[in-house]
Amino acid sequence: MNVEKLKLQVADRAAMRESVRSIFVKEAEAIEAFARGGLDTVCAAIELIVSRDGSLIVTGVGKSGHIGRKIASTFRSLGRHAVFMHAAESSHGDLGLIDPNGVVLALSNSGETAELADMLAYCRAHEIPVISVTSSAESTLAEASTVCIAYGELSEVCINGLAPTTSTTLTLAIGDALAVGFSDLAGVTADDFRRYHPGGKLGQRLRKVEDVMHTGDALPLVSPEAKLVDLTLIMAEKALGCALVTENGKTLGIITDGDIRRHAAELHDLKAIDIMSVNPVTVDRDITLEKAALELSQAKVSVGIVQDSLMRTIGVLHIHQCVLD
Structure with a gap:
């Protein structure tokens, strides 16, 4: 390869790295600047959302609409009924989605999005509060809002300063703040999140022992007097690598595959009680x-x-059941 051409490519790559770095820095600076001065309106919006029992309707057009869909999805994950409604569709029958006891979250960088007009008029007529996220506190949207989160004029990081970039990043961050703030003020717990997000790795991490433990007929239970030959058959049938030695519903000990191997030569002479390990490890359901x-x-x-409050065995958990996909 030509040395001069290689040097040029290296120089171009260095310039590209610096350009990309500046994008992250500028967008981060926009979020940090807003965090220094916009917290009161965000807190007011969170309090309004918590105070309303009905659905949260998130609306917007274009890139704001895409951000709105994500914000609505985040609220749903945190237990709040939320729906994204395209502003243009609201004028063609979708206004019926707006809950009389709910609240509307409208996104528009300019605050002058024409498609929002019918929805704002409907909210005003039916006294439905509106939260807006926009650049201008003097915009039509801001003036029609119960709470206006105005972030001011921003410099978009696109090369021509036109494509929604910095503004959508900041709007997304504001949406996250609203959703997380709502979950904090409303007392949303990990159990609530798991209820609405049972799939995926997040849901898996929040699953509980009682959700997967073996119970009932799946438990490998034997009496203290059980012969080891019969014991091995139970262990093979239940396929958990162990057997629980129980009496009157109480677990006296546990026998594992390793215990069987260690006493293989004595299978005909021993009983379950002779080789069991007492005080087996327990886990809370x-x-x-x-x-x-x-x-x-x-x-x-x-x-x-797994035991109940009376120390009776109600389940068995194998460590393989805890492995997350």
Whole structure:
């Protein structure tokens, strides 16, 4: 390769790296600047959302619409009924989606989006509060709003300063602040999040022991007097790598595959009570699988038993059930 051409490519790459770095810096600076002066209106908007029992309707057009869809989705994940409604569709029948006891969150950088006019008029006529996120506190949208979150004029980071970039990034951050602030003020818990987000890795991390533990007929239960030959058949049938030695509903001990191997030569002479390990590791039914896996790992065992308040065994958890996909 030509040396001079290679030097030019290296120089171009360095210039590109600096250009890309400046994009992140400028957008971060916009968020930081707003955080220094826009908190009161964001807090007022959060309080308004919490005070309303009905649905949150998020609306916008173009890039604001795309951001609005994500904001509505985040609110739903946190337990608040939220719907995105395209502003243009509101004039063609979708105004019926607006809950009389709800609140509208309208996004528009200019604050002069014509498609919002019918929706704003409807909200005014039916006394439905509107929260706006816009650049101008003097815009038509701002004046029609109950709470206006105005972030001021921004310099878009696109090469021509025209494509929505900095403004949409900031609007998305404001939406996150509204959603997380709502969850904090409304007391949303991890259980609430799991209820609305059972799929994916996030949902998996919040699953509890009681959601996956083996129960009922799946439990490998044997009596203290059980012969080891019969014990091995139970263990093979239940396929959990262990058996629980129980009496009157109480677990006296646990027998693992390793215990069987160590006493293989004595299978015909011993009973379950003779080789069981007393005080087996227990896990709480209400803890997450992530925490259960940590407890089993620290105890250096692969199986934990789950007991009720009367110390009766109600389930068995194998560490493989705690592994997240």
